[in-house]
Amino acid sequence: MVDDYTAMRREMDAYYPKSKDIPHDLQDRINALGMHHRRAGNMQALIFEAIITENTAEDEPHAPPIRIINDIDDESTPPFEFYYSNKRWHGEGVPKPDLENLQGCDCNGRCDRNSETCACMKRQRQFLEDTGITGFIYDERRRLRTHEYPIFECNSHCRCSDDCINRVVQRGREVAINIRKTPNKGWGVFAGDKKIPANTYIGVYAGECITDSEAEMRGSIYNKFGRTYLFDLDFWHLKGGDEEWSPKFTIDAYHAGNFTRYLNHSCDPNCSINPCYIDEGNLDKPLLTIFTLRDVAPGEELCFSYFGRPDGDEEEEEEPPAKYHDAVYIPCQCGARNCRQRMWT
Numbered sequence: 001m002v003d004d005y006t007a008m009r010r011e012m013d014a015y016y017p018k019s020k021d022i023p024h025d026l027q028d029r030i031n032a033l034g035m036h037h038r039r040a041g042n043m044q045a046l047i048f049e050a051i052i053t054e055n056t057a058e059d060e061p062h063a064p065p066i067r068i069i070n071d072i073d074d075e076s077t078p079p080f081e082f083y084y085s086n087k088r089w090h091g092e093g094v095p096k097p098d099l100e101n102l103q104g105c106d107c108n109g110r111c112d113r114n115s116e117t118c119a120c121m122k123r124q125r126q127f128l129e130d131t132g133i134t135g136f137i138y139d140e141r142r143r144l145r146t147h148e149y150p151i152f153e154c155n156s157h158c159r160c161s162d163d164c165i166n167r168v169v170q171r172g173r174e175v176a177i178n179i180r181k182t183p184n185k186g187w188g189v190f191a192g193d194k195k196i197p198a199n200t201y202i203g204v205y206a207g208e209c210i211t212d213s214e215a216e217m218r219g220s221i222y223n224k225f226g227r228t229y230l231f232d233l234d235f236w237h238l239k240g241g242d243e244e245w246s247p248k249f250t251i252d253a254y255h256a257g258n259f260t261r262y263l264n265h266s267c268d269p270n271c272s273i274n275p276c277y278i279d280e281g282n283l284d285k286p287l288l289t290i291f292t293l294r295d296v297a298p299g300e301e302l303c304f305s306y307f308g309r310p311d312g313d314e315e316e317e318e319e320p321p322a323k324y325h326d327a328v329y330i331p332c333q334c335g336a337r338n339c340r341q342r343m344w345t
């Protein structure tokens with residue numbers, strides 16, 4: 001199955017999704033119904049779950065189905081305001097995926113973690129120098145060996161096999177998760193019935209890739225209703241020591257996105273966000289990939305820190321980037337012992 005899937009991806013090299021093509025017909029029809037119909041019992045949850053399965057069957061063939069659960073109030077599903085998708089949709093002014101500068105490896109079968117010649121290994125090694133890690137960033141069980149470092153997976157130009165150890169994010173989600181209503185943070189993402197081990201891939205923060213100026217404009221609209229799904233492509237390895245550097249692109253999961261748009265903030269997060277490159281040679285456009293930082297118990301909520309990884313300096317309050325000058329502060333409801341008590345949205 002994975003073999004077929006990767007072959008299909010290779011053929012589709014030339015195709016990339018664009019924001020203007022995000023389907024919205026179903027969302028429009030459902031939103032046109034009266035509130036009575038939109039809240040009718042479990043029907044909505046079944047439709048929502050079916051849409052998720054249908055829209056993601058190709059790119060996460062091993063994923064257990066996602067359940068929508070609400071034992072808090074009578075809102076049967078999150079609002080039907082977005083197109084459910086694991087893909088990245090390219091907005092106006094955003095360059096298409098750079099496949100010309102994408103280098104593949106010439107390995108046979110699975111890439112060898114001790115190889116001296118694997119091009120993907122060499123590229124990865126450049127970015128792991130200060131960690132002391134040799135080999136790929138994944139271990140034999142496909143778990144992440146260090147967090148918040150750029151991940152360079154084998155790609156469509158590589159000769160290695162589909163079961164190569166350096167292909168993890170591209171295989172799609174394999175763990176069970178549910179979207180569940182929380183008492184005080186809206187909807188959230190929770191582990192399914194099984195424990196999720198530390199360093200496991202959870203999902204990709206999917207959505208529209210938009211320019212910095214578009215993000216600023218959308219940010220001030222979202223701030224008015226106190227809910228934002230913007231995530232800047234802002235990582236240390238892109239700055240190269242340049243104090244003036246600012247992110248060129250932002251991911252907006254408002255119009256299109258997947259379950260990761262429901263990940264809430266925690267001051268003591270159990271997940272991290274990591275930049276990852278697969279079929280993209282442009283360093284400014286990594287995928288945002290979510291991995292567990294520690295073992296997650298069955299049914300536990302999955303959260304990441306909206307302010308980057310806590311560095312232990314609790315006195316230091318992170319400020320929103322200058323472009324989100326009208327960001328709104330709200331009380332943080334994460335409940336962690338080290339909670340900063342407030343967050344910006």
Ligand SMILES: C[S@@+](CC[C@H](N)C(=O)[O-])C[C@H]1O[C@@H](n2cnc3c(N)ncnc32)[C@H](O)[C@@H]1O
Pocket residue numbers: 184185186187188226227228229261262263264265266330331332333334343345
């Ligand atoms: C990306 S959305 C997360 C999903 C959101 N709960 C929902 O129902 O759509 C971010 C929003 O969730 C809420 N949120 C997330 N983490 C929170 C926290 N720790 N405390 C309070 N609200 C939170 C805020 O309204 C924030 O703007």
